[in-house]
Amino acid sequence: MGKLAINGGIPLLNAETGVHPLVWPIRDQVTAQHLLDVYFSGKWSFNSETEQKFEEEFAAAHDAKYGIYMANGTVTLQCALDALGIGAGDEVIVPGLTWVATAMSAYYLGAKVVFADIDPETMTLSPEAFENAITPKTKAVIPVHLYGSMADLEKIIAIADKHGIAVIEDCAHMHGGKWAGKGAGSWGKVGSFSFQQSKTIASGEGGICLTNDEKLAELIYRCKHIGYSRFEKQGAASSKPPQGMPCYNFRGLAFTAQILRDQLPGMNERLAIYQKFYDILAKETADIEGFRLQKTGRLATFQGFYATCMFFEGPRWEKIPAKRISEAIHAEGASIYCQNYGPVKDHLLFNMRPGEYSWPEDGAPNTYHVWNRSLVFPHQEMFDLEFAPRLASVIRKISDNISEL
Numbered sequence: 001m002g003k004l005a006i007n008g009g010i011p012l013l014n015a016e017t018g019v020h021p022l023v024w025p026i027r028d029q030v031t032a033q034h035l036l037d038v039y040f041s042g043k044w045s046f047n048s049e050t051e052q053k054f055e056e057e058f059a060a061a062h063d064a065k066y067g068i069y070m071a072n073g074t075v076t077l078q079c080a081l082d083a084l085g086i087g088a089g090d091e092v093i094v095p096g097l098t099w100v101a102t103a104m105s106a107y108y109l110g111a112k113v114v115f116a117d118i119d120p121e122t123m124t125l126s127p128e129a130f131e132n133a134i135t136p137k138t139k140a141v142i143p144v145h146l147y148g149s150m151a152d153l154e155k156i157i158a159i160a161d162k163h164g165i166a167v168i169e170d171c172a173h174m175h176g177g178k179w180a181g182k183g184a185g186s187w188g189k190v191g192s193f194s195f196q197q198s199k200t201i202a203s204g205e206g207g208i209c210l211t212n213d214e215k216l217a218e219l220i221y222r223c224k225h226i227g228y229s230r231f232e233k234q235g236a237a238s239s240k241p242p243q244g245m246p247c248y249n250f251r252g253l254a255f256t257a258q259i260l261r262d263q264l265p266g267m268n269e270r271l272a273i274y275q276k277f278y279d280i281l282a283k284e285t286a287d288i289e290g291f292r293l294q295k296t297g298r299l300a301t302f303q304g305f306y307a308t309c310m311f312f313e314g315p316r317w318e319k320i321p322a323k324r325i326s327e328a329i330h331a332e333g334a335s336i337y338c339q340n341y342g343p344v345k346d347h348l349l350f351n352m353r354p355g356e357y358s359w360p361e362d363g364a365p366n367t368y369h370v371w372n373r374s375l376v377f378p379h380q381e382m383f384d385l386e387f388a389p390r391l392a393s394v395i396r397k398i399s400d401n402i403s404e405l
């Protein structure tokens with residue numbers, strides 16, 4: 001019998017000392033009452049006042065001028081690309097590690113998706129790999145602020161500007177994040193956020209585009225609302241959308257906007273707790289050989305967290321599959337969520353045909369390294385600050401008895 005619980009040893013934690021995640025999604029009586037008010041107002045869609053207020057509040061919180069609310073955080077990416085005129089014959093650069101939606105948004109418009117490798121420390125688009133993937137057909141790049149880090153906006157925007165490429169930030173994980181003091185989503189031409197149930201603020205479904213460009217805001221609005229201009233009434237169009245620009249019904253609802261209006265004021269306080277969790281875990285594990293956390297954004301002055309990632313690397317760990325490590329952690333009583341997205345092209349839901357996308361010639365080694373060596377730790381679990389040092393002791397116990405794995 002070994003020392004590790006996975007081999008029959010005594011688990012380090014129990015039900016009481018194990019993780020106690022924040023009950024998610026947040027629910028309370030105040031929002032329940034607000035939802036009733038929206039219900040009886042009868043103003044459920046069509047650019048309702050509730051939506052407009054949320055757009056203003058969310059844009060202001062991220063230092064952007066305009067917000068365009070819609071149905072989810074995939075169509076926000078699609079509308080951003082659409083408003084920038086991207087379509088068949090164009091190429092869009094996307095990191096090899098992200099949720100499939102980032103890549104699919106370009107595919108829906110007929111553009112070719114060009115994957116580029118990531119930085120192994122932050123897990124976000126590598127500026128060098130991005131620059132190497134540029135061709136005369138490249139029209140846009142979508143850096144993703146993944147889990148608990150921000151893509152290197154400064155370097156990526158400098159490269160994009162040099163080549164005349166539009167930057168769309170995928171901020172589905174980066175609500176509240178600030179890069180050099182300025183909000184995530186306000187750096188690129190457009191910032192796209194998702195409010196899907198698991199995200200850092202959540203309304204089941206929902207998404208928003210942020211931009212500082214009035215013309216783009218208008219085009220994005222037309223894209224999500226069948227072609228109507230921003231303040232035209234449904235059924236009373238007085239101007240046409242640009243010829244050939246695909247326009248859809250991607251409208252969001254007042255109900256979900258109301259939930260988000262109520263969640264927004266508490267967001268930064270939660271993010272500060274997540275940062276504390278990160279700091280405790282990093283400090284308590286600093287001397288464990290081959291263990292590290294995902295690096296936060298180089299110039300992040302306030303880091304957003306959808307999750308963070310734990311890495312097990314180097315000669316000590318490299319032969320032990322991440323899945324086995326996750327099982328050992330669970331056996332010790334730390335029943336944490338561990339699922340990583342993995343390389344987009346290998347995702348079960350990824351179904352583009354050859355030629356509709358390209359994968360880096362070098363195989364994107366960093367994307368695979370990260371996939372093989374990291375475990376994800378979601379934000380709701382980072383809310384439990386007492387758990388942080390206990391998780392550190394679980395990792396230490398496994399490290400001390402590594403030969404048992």
Ligand SMILES: *Cc1c(COP(=O)(O)O)cnc(C)c1O
Pocket residue numbers: 072073074075098099101102144170172173194195196205206207
């Ligand atoms: C969740 C997510 C999206 C899309 O959001 P939906 O609202 O689920 O459509 C896009 N990009 C990333 C990185 C995401 O995690």
